[in-house]
Amino acid sequence: QTSSGSLYEELGSDAGISRIVDDTLLIVLQDPRIKEAFKDVNMKRLAGLLKEQFCEISGGPCRYSGDDMKLTHEGQDVSSAQFNALAEDVQIAMERLNISSSVQNKLIARLAPMKRDIVIRK
Numbered sequence: 001q002t003s004s005g006s007l008y009e010e011l012g013s014d015a016g017i018s019r020i021v022d023d024t025l026l027i028v029l030q031d032p033r034i035k036e037a038f039k040d041v042n043m044k045r046l047a048g049l050l051k052e053q054f055c056e057i058s059g060g061p062c063r064y065s066g067d068d069m070k071l072t073h074e075g076q077d078v079s080s081a082q083f084n085a086l087a088e089d090v091q092i093a094m095e096r097l098n099i100s101s102s103v104q105n106k107l108i109a110r111l112a113p114m115k116r117d118i119v120i121r122k
């Protein structure tokens with residue numbers, strides 16, 4: 001970890017983010033709290049978009065090419081508990097990849113503000 005390093009670099013750049021996203025989605029598909037929501041979703045496509053998104057929000061060189069979070073999750077009826085479950089799954093994936101908790105917390109902190117767009121239901 002260099003002093004000039006962005007969160008993107010701390011996460012292991014493209015290869016590291018790729019592993020985080022792939023592992024997260026495997027955990028999500030086993031997670032009884034949220035797996036149902038993804039049963040008809042093209043997971044390969046979702047993985048590609050999440051990689052772009054995580055890269056961009058961590059200060060990497062990618063640009064997210066998907067739909068905005070509000071539009072995407074409208075009609076999914078995502079609850080606050082489900083949002084928290086997904087964030088927890090991202091954290092579990094990072095923990096298993098031996099990413100330090102300070103770096104884990106930084107990524108989670110950048111995902112947290114998306115909650116207001118993703119969760120409509122109170």
Ligand code: HEM
Nearest residue numbers: 034037038041049050053066067072076078082083086111
């Ligand atoms: C930190 C939280 C989350 C992030 C960053 C996130 C991010 C994304 C992204 C980038 C996409 C792809 C957008 C596109 O298709 O253009 C997506 C799609 C989707 N998300 Fe989320 N999401 C989050 C939470 C959730 C939760 C909690 C649920 C449900 C339990 C959920 C359900 C879905 C579903 C079902 C799709 C696929 C929509 C479709 O292809 O029709 N998401 N999400």
